[in-house]
Amino acid sequence: MKKSNWLLLTTILVITSAMLWFTFSYKTEVDSMGDDIAAINELYDQYCLTVNTGDLDLFISLWADDAIKMDVDYPAIFGKENIRAYFKPAFELFNINCALYGETEIQVSDDWAFSRGTYTLSLTPKEEGPTTYIDGKWLDILKRQPDGSWKIYIDCLNYNAPPKVE
Numbered sequence: 069m070k071k072s073n074w075l076l077l078t079t080i081l082v083i084t085s086a087m088l089w090f091t092f093s094y095k096t097e098v099d100s101m102g103d104d105i106a107a108i109n110e111l112y113d114q115y116c117l118t119v120n121t122g123d124l125d126l127f128i129s130l131w132a133d134d135a136i137k138m139d140v141d142y143p144a145i146f147g148k149e150n151i152r153a154y155f156k157p158a159f160e161l162f163n164i165n166c167a168l169y170g171e172t173e174i175q176v177s178d179d180w181a182f183s184r185g186t187y188t189l190s191l192t193p194k195e196e197g198p199t200t201y202i203d204g205k206w207l208d209i210l211k212r213q214p215d216g217s218w219k220i221y222i223d224c225l226n227y228n229a230p231p232k233v234e
Contacts, residue, residue, distance in 0.1 A: 208221075
C-alpha cells in the first residue's frame with residue numbers, strides 16, 4: 069500500500085472513530101438528561117400526592133436541607149425545618165387538593181435544574197367552612213443531591229387570579 073493511501077486510510081479511521089465517540093457520548097448525555105427530567109417529573113408527582121394525602125413528612129423529604137420557599141405576600145422562608153413549620157398548620161387544618169396542569173417545563177444543567185408550570189389548589193377545612201380555590205404558577209430551582217436524587221432548592225409561586233372562597 070502506498071504511503072499516501074495508508075495516511076488517507078488512517079485519517080479516515082481516526083475521523084470515523086472520533087465521530088462515533090462524540091455520537092455515543094452525546095447520546096449518553098441526552099439519555100442522562102431524559103432520566104433527570106423523568107426523576108424531576110416524579111418528584112412533582114410525589115409533591116401532589118403528599119399534599120393530597122396530607123403526608124407532611126414525605127412532603128418535606130422533597131426539599132433540600134437549605135431550601136428556600138418564596139410564597140405570595142410572605143417573607144422568604146429559609147431551611148427545611150422552617151418550611152415544615154410554615155406548612156404544618158395547612159396540613160393539620162385542611163384537606164388539600166393539588167394538581168398540576170398544562171405543560172411543565174424542565175431544563176437541566178449539570179447538578180442544577182429549573183422548572184416551571186401551573187397548578188390548582190383547593191383547601192377545605194377539616195372542620196366546617198368554605199373551600200378556598202387557587203389557580204397559580206410556580207418556578208423552582210432544583211439541586212441534585214450527593215445520592216443523585218433531585219430536591220427542591222428554591223420554590224417561588226404566584227397566583228393567576230385572586231383566590232376564590234366558596
